[in-house]
Structure formats: C-alpha cells, structure tokens
Amino acid sequence: xxxxxxxxxxxxxxxxxxxxxxxxxxxxxxxxxxxxxxxxxxxxxxxxxxxxxxxxxxxxxxxxxxxxxxxxxxxxxxxxxxxxxxxxxxxxxxxxxxxxxxxxxxxxxxx
Amino acid sequence: xxxxxxxxxxxxxxxxxxxxxxxxxxxxxxxxxxxxxxxxxxxxxxxxxxxxxxxxxxxxxxxxxxxxxxxxxxxxxxxxxxxxxxxxxxxxxxxxxxxxxxxxxxxxxxxxxxx
Numbered sequence: 001x002x003x004x005x006x007x008x009x010x011x012x013x014x015x016x017x018x019x020x021x022x023x024x025x026x027x028x029x030x031x032x033x034x035x036x037x038x039x040x041x042x043x044x045x046x047x048x049x050x051x052x053x054x055x056x057x058x059x060x061x062x063x064x065x066x067x068x069x070x071x072x073x074x075x076x077x078x079x080x081x082x083x084x085x086x087x088x089x090x091x092x093x094x095x096x097x098x099x100x101x102x103x104x105x106x107x108x109x110x111x
Numbered sequence: 112x113x114x115x116x117x118x119x120x121x122x123x124x125x126x127x128x129x130x131x132x133x134x135x136x137x138x139x140x141x142x143x144x145x146x147x148x149x150x151x152x153x154x155x156x157x158x159x160x161x162x163x164x165x166x167x168x169x170x171x172x173x174x175x176x177x178x179x180x181x182x183x184x185x186x187x188x189x190x191x192x193x194x195x196x197x198x199x200x201x202x203x204x205x206x207x208x209x210x211x212x213x214x215x216x217x218x219x220x221x222x223x224x225x226x
Binding site for chain 2: 102104
C-alpha cells in the first residue's frame with residue numbers, strides 16, 4: 001500500500017491560513033487523496049478529496065503537486081473549531097475498502 | 112438529518128458477558144464498517160459489509176462478529192469480551208464501497224471498557 005507521511009503536529013493562530021502537508025511519494029496513478037479530520041471526542045469527518053487537480057469545497061482546499069507525490073490541505077482561516085487531528089489517506093481500488101488513517105497531524109489553533 | 116448513530120455511547124462490562132453495539136444509518140448506504148481506535152495504533156478496521164447479507168473481515172476481526180440483515184443496521188457483537196477489547200469503536204458508512212472517491216460518514220463512537 002502506498003503510504004503517507006505527515007508532521008506529527010502543527011500550530012496556527014486563529015483566523016490565519018493553515019497549510020497541512022502530506023507526502024506520498026509512492027502514490028499510484030489510481031490512488032485518490034482523501035483528507036479526514038477528527039475533532040476531540042468525535043468520530044472522523046470527511047474534509048476533501050482529489051485525484052489530480054486542485055479541489056475546493058466549503059471546508060478547505062486541496063492542492064496536489066503536479067507529480068502527485070505530495071499534497072497540501074489548506075484551511076483558509078483557521079478557527080478554534082478546526083483544532084483536530086488531520087489525516088491524509090490514499091484510497092487505492094486494489095487495496096481494500098478500509099481507510100488507513102495513520103497517525104495524522106494534530107493541529108493546535110491558538111486565539 | 113443524515114447521520115450514523117451508535118448505541119450505547121459508553122459501556123463498562125465484565126469479561127465474558129456478551130454485548131452488542133448497535134449502528135444505524137439513515138442515508139441508504141450500501142457500505143458499512145466498524146473500526147476500533149487505540150492510542151498509538153490509530154484506527155483499524157474490524158469488519159465491513161458491502162451490502163445486506165454480505166460481510167467480510169477487516170484487519171482485526173478476532174473476537175468480534177457482525178451481521179447485516181437490514182441495509183440500515185450493522186451491529187457489532189462481542190460474544191465473550193476480554194480486556195484487550197477495551198477501546199473506542201466507530202461505525203462508518205458510505206454510499207458505494209467500490210467508488211473510491213466516496214466519503215465515509217462516521218458515528219460518534221462507543222467507548223467500551225471490559226474489566
């Protein structure tokens with residue numbers, strides 16, 4: 001399975017943009033890049049996904065490198081509610097249906 | 112409101128006493144699954160179901176059973192719980208398992224303690 005590498009933790013000030021990086025140098029051409037987050041004491045929550053092109057939704061933006069070996073989740077204006085563990089996950093049609101969460105990045109947002 | 116519900120949210124039990132954790136979704140999803148989350152080990156899949164009457168093992172199925180008699184429900188059964196099954200359990204669902212761009216929806220979690 002293609003694996004992802006994320007920093008263990010990051011810190012941001014409230015109302016500033018946050019760029020959460022993810023490296024996936026062994027990504028295959030059919031892997032989708034998904035991001036989920038887990039707020040304290042809650043279940044994981046879908047954030048965004050993409051394949052090749054950059055993607056935007058109401059929660060965040062996903063910037064995918066041209067060679068697809070890395071991606072960045074962008075929170076445009078961090079709020080205290082965005083403090084969570086963020087998981088970058090590759091979904092490969094050939095490697096089963098489970099989401100492989102890994103350790104993720106713990107984002108701290110300070111007022 | 113579209114959601115995945117789990118019951119109970121918290122449970123303390125003793126070794127060997129059979130228990131069932133229920134999971135229900137109201138989104139007409141075909142795919143449902145169970146995960147457990149443990150410190151340092153992250154989330155690991157226990158069982159999953161592609162549709163009614165179709166279930167299969169995930170990464171850590173030992174000590175668990177599941178059933179999928181109706182599309183909306185996917186209970187997790189611990190026939191003889193042991194302390195190593197003390198964990199935080201999450202149920203998840205998505206519309207189609209085979210479409211790998213589909214998002215998965217997670218329940219709020221069930222914290223189980225086995226003494």
